[in-house]
Amino acid sequence: METKYISQGGMAQWFESIIASGKRVYAPVNSRGQVDFKLVKNLSEVADDYIQTTQSIKASVYPKAEVLFTYEKDHGKVNLSDFDPETIPETVLWKVHPCDAAGFKPLSAIFNWDSADKLHNAHLVKTSVISFSCAKADQSCFCTSVNGSPGNTAGSDIQLTVLPDGGAIAEILTPKGEALVALLPPVFEAERGDKKEQYLVDLPARFSLEEVNAKLNKAFNSTVWKEQSERCIGCGACAFVCPTCACFDIQEDVHGSKGRRIRCWDACGFALFTLHTSGHNPREHQSQRWRQRILHKFSYMPDRLSVVGCTGCGRCSRACPVDMNILEHITSIAKQ
Amino acid sequence: MSEKNTYLPYLMTIDKVIKEAPGVKTYRLKFQDESEAAAFDFQAGQFGEYSAFGEGESTFCIASSPTRKGYIECTFRDTGRVTSGMASLEEGSTMGFRGPYGNVFPLDEWKGKNLVFIAGGIALPPMRCVIWNALDLRENFKDITIIYGAKSVNDLVYKEELKEWADRPDVRMVTTVDPGGQTADWTGEVGFVPTIVETVAPSAENTIAIVCGPPIMIKFTFPVLEKLGFTDSQVYTTLENRMKCGVGKCGRCNVGKLYICKDGPVFSKAELNFIPAEEY
Numbered sequence: 001m002e003t004k005y006i007s008q009g010g011m012a013q014w015f016e017s018i019i020a021s022g023k024r025v026y027a028p029v030n031s032r033g034q035v036d037f038k039l040v041k042n043l044s045e046v047a048d049d050y051i052q053t054t055q056s057i058k059a060s061v062y063p064k065a066e067v068l069f070t071y072e073k074d075h076g077k078v079n080l081s082d083f084d085p086e087t088i089p090e091t092v093l094w095k096v097h098p099c100d101a102a103g104f105k106p107l108s109a110i111f112n113w114d115s116a117d118k119l120h121n122a123h124l125v126k127t128s129v130i131s132f133s134c135a136k137a138d139q140s141c142f143c144t145s146v147n148g149s150p151g152n153t154a155g156s157d158i159q160l161t162v163l164p165d166g167g168a169i170a171e172i173l174t175p176k177g178e179a180l181v182a183l184l185p186p187v188f189e190a191e192r193g194d195k196k197e198q199y200l201v202d203l204p205a206r207f208s209l210e211e212v213n214a215k216l217n218k219a220f221n222s223t224v225w226k227e228q229s230e231r232c233i234g235c236g237a238c239a240f241v242c243p244t245c246a247c248f249d250i251q252e253d254v255h256g257s258k259g260r261r262i263r264c265w266d267a268c269g270f271a272l273f274t275l276h277t278s279g280h281n282p283r284e285h286q287s288q289r290w291r292q293r294i295l296h297k298f299s300y301m302p303d304r305l306s307v308v309g310c311t312g313c314g315r316c317s318r319a320c321p322v323d324m325n326i327l328e329h330i331t332s333i334a335k336q
Numbered sequence: 337m338s339e340k341n342t343y344l345p346y347l348m349t350i351d352k353v354i355k356e357a358p359g360v361k362t363y364r365l366k367f368q369d370e371s372e373a374a375a376f377d378f379q380a381g382q383f384g385e386y387s388a389f390g391e392g393e394s395t396f397c398i399a400s401s402p403t404r405k406g407y408i409e410c411t412f413r414d415t416g417r418v419t420s421g422m423a424s425l426e427e428g429s430t431m432g433f434r435g436p437y438g439n440v441f442p443l444d445e446w447k448g449k450n451l452v453f454i455a456g457g458i459a460l461p462p463m464r465c466v467i468w469n470a471l472d473l474r475e476n477f478k479d480i481t482i483i484y485g486a487k488s489v490n491d492l493v494y495k496e497e498l499k500e501w502a503d504r505p506d507v508r509m510v511t512t513v514d515p516g517g518q519t520a521d522w523t524g525e526v527g528f529v530p531t532i533v534e535t536v537a538p539s540a541e542n543t544i545a546i547v548c549g550p551p552i553m554i555k556f557t558f559p560v561l562e563k564l565g566f567t568d569s570q571v572y573t574t575l576e577n578r579m580k581c582g583v584g585k586c587g588r589c590n591v592g593k594l595y596i597c598k599d600g601p602v603f604s605k606a607e608l609n610f611i612p613a614e615e616y
Binding site for chain 1: 432614
């Protein structure tokens with residue numbers, strides 16, 4: 001890893017050189033008050049004053065709906081056309097928060113734990129992540145409780161920490177990061193001895209993961225699930241904004257003799273998620289589905305994949321229409 | 337990148353259609369690509385994702401025995417979008433298949449033991465695979481008993497094979513239908529599977545019981561076996577939950593922290609004791 005200094009003007013020139021290289025660039029854009037990652041061409045389009053994008057950056061490596069393969073039916077025969085990884089363009093994600101970048105690891109753990117997922121990996125290979133450390137947080141943020149921090153570099157190729165003069169400390173973390181620096185090396189100046197920690201928001205941890213994990217091991221039959229989920233309407237918003245939720249459905253899209261098989265985001269909060277054709281539903285009640293959500297993230301994933309399925313981004317709490325707050329719920333489980 | 341696309345199915349031709357019961361059919365499927373056919377292998381207990389192109393995929397066990405080479409069979413009931421799409425296909429049509437997935441019945445560990453197969457309704461197919469596998473290697477096992485029940489005489493699947501098993505001197509075959517499901521000429525038992533098991537099951541000594549049926553049948557049969565002296569490690573079952581991927585990623589078939597698609601579908605009762613029964 002190498003640390004450099006980049007001035008505000010240098011950053012603008014470097015951004016232009018990334019665009020000029022032909023890579024597509026996604027960055028947070030403020031569209032009538034809602035900030036989300038969009039395709040951008042100019043640095044001036046990038047949003048400035050916000051805590052968190054509504055959606056995570058997950059869709060860049062795991063699209064909301066992605067064609068697994070296409071086929072054509074021809075007089076009882078079927079011809080298949082496989083997904084082609086070459087169709088994925090080189091992509092740069094600009095101004096990703098550390099909690100989003102940290103989400104790549106649990107996502108990849110799910111997609112690759114037992115067999116490689118060709119589609120997800122095709123996106124990962126083509127994607128470079130430029131994260132910005134966090135100088136601000138709100139009451140929903142809790143990255144420091146789930147192995148993260150406002151300056152966590154996990155999942156990033158380069159991390160920038162913006163300084164009062166508008167320039168930034170640039171941590172060049174991976175070969176992909178070096179390749180981005182190589183687009184315009186002169187703007188990366190010798191570091192000036194700036195202390196990164198000084199520019200990060202102070203966010204004390206709210207619970208201990210180990211403690212939560214230990215409690216959850218014995219909590220399957222607890223009454224806490226029903227108590228916490230009584231107001232849950234099963235809308236799935238929490239899963240759709242989550243940077244690590246990976247559960248999916250596979251759907252068929254047919255037009256005449258041509259068809260596509262498509263992988264689409266799904267959510268364990270939906271009543272139909274586990275419904276058998278017979279009518280039997282192993283997770284019939286919302287409380288069972290809420291339990292699955294929490295146990296999967298904070299017990300099953302740590303135990304089986306050695307990753308926690310939460311990066312503390314707080315989006316599920318911000319998005320919930322009935323004000324369920326994961327931080328409060330997890331904290332109360334830890335205290336039980 | 338040379339990674340294989342897990343979701344791309346093998347293309348299969350429907351080689352044979354057998355009507356089993358009202359709404360229930362068995363398809364024999366052959367690989368269209370000879371090199372795929374040659375490379376394909378599976379073991380008793382495994383399952384796959386079967387596609388009707390235009391409708392989607394459904395999860396079924398492989399109902400034929402791995403000792404019968406060159407094809408796989410699946411038995412399904414016409415109930416949803418995919419199965420009704422499958423049911424409308426004819427011999428010679430193309431289907432898709434992904435698999436084999438999941439773990440297997442430990443037939444090697446069962447050498448020298450008695451086997452009792454207990455199945456209910458449409459759950460005979462996963463059992464049929466292991467029954468034929470055991471019968472094709474008959475010398476490896478001692479007494480073999482098959483107890484099979486369905487709602488009514490009409491609902492019994494594999495009727496020809498039930499006769500074949502009943503006629504074999506080396507198999508004890510007990511067939512039952514639920515009370516009210518019998519016909520005038522019915523010569524089998526009348527009663528629910530757990531009740532019949534209690535009266536006809538062999539001694540637990542040196543015996544493995546394999547139970548396969550709707551969740552309710554499994555839940556009532558286990559205590560009967562326990563009463564008969566079967567320990568938890570002598571009892572096996574195969575579970576099914578709704579699945580999409582079959583390979584431990586889509587997130588819906590888990591029972592506690594175990595995935596039915598990866599850690600199952602075959603579980604010993606000893607293993608089931610560590611997972612929550614309400615999730616299957």
